[in-house]
Amino acid sequence: MNDISLKLIELALFEDLEEAGDLTSHYFVDQAHRSVGRIVSREDAIVSGVDVAEEVCRRVDPELTVTTMKGDGESVCRGELVLEIAGATQSILTAERTALNFMQRLSGVATVTRTYSERISHTSAQLLDTRKTTPGFRELEKAAVLHGGGTNHRIGLFDAVMVKDNHLAANLTPVDLATRIAEVKSQRPALKIEVEADRLDQVADFLLIGGIDVVLLDNMTNEQLVEAVAMRDAQSSPILLEASGGVNLETIAGIAETGVDYISVGALTHSVRSIDLGLDLVGAE
16 A cells, blocks of 8 residues: 555544544453454445555554455355454454445445446456546546546556646647647656547547557547447557547446447445445454
């Protein structure tokens, strides 16, 4: 985990504990009592966030022992055990909600991703996530996308170039796209460059510009996507094509069947329902 994710765990624990700590467990649970907490899935899902739960437990009490029954990316059925936490009961109860909050959210991302991925498994299209992530959760949610069988798009604004219409409009004089792309490639030759097209004539123009790695086909119909793929193939261009916009579980298979290389789906992270997980104490060690 990167520093942002570790700080996020620290912040999540501080939300619950501040300086006073877990007052309920302090006053109502015997400090010497030890038990095992079992995290069980209450629905079919894809697991994600196990490493985060382990880190939460470690920070609450380094003596807690976490045993994993289902790892990140594994399928779990309703009623199945995901992991066990053994040690001081006070510590287990203190860690419980924070660990569950992370796992429920991340397992939701992984589960939705698996559902989308299965819809296009009969094609060669790859499922991509987007930057439409929960602030601070990007590394964790993008890891959950991988656990669900998807592929990560750029992580942020720093690791790839994506030129959209707003970028080109925000200039006093028209931008010479080919010149700017050549400049980027000369300074950062390994950097991926993607440009957005919402019309087929733009696609035709972009296919002639060297240095472009991906053309984003924004809100195009399936017929337009088929035509864009044919244009690219007719030129034997190495440029990859990414479909975006209007993608949901009902439309994604048809989009994939047009022959595009990538399909980006914001719904993998921006509107996910958390998976129902619960922790039960099963008795003293």
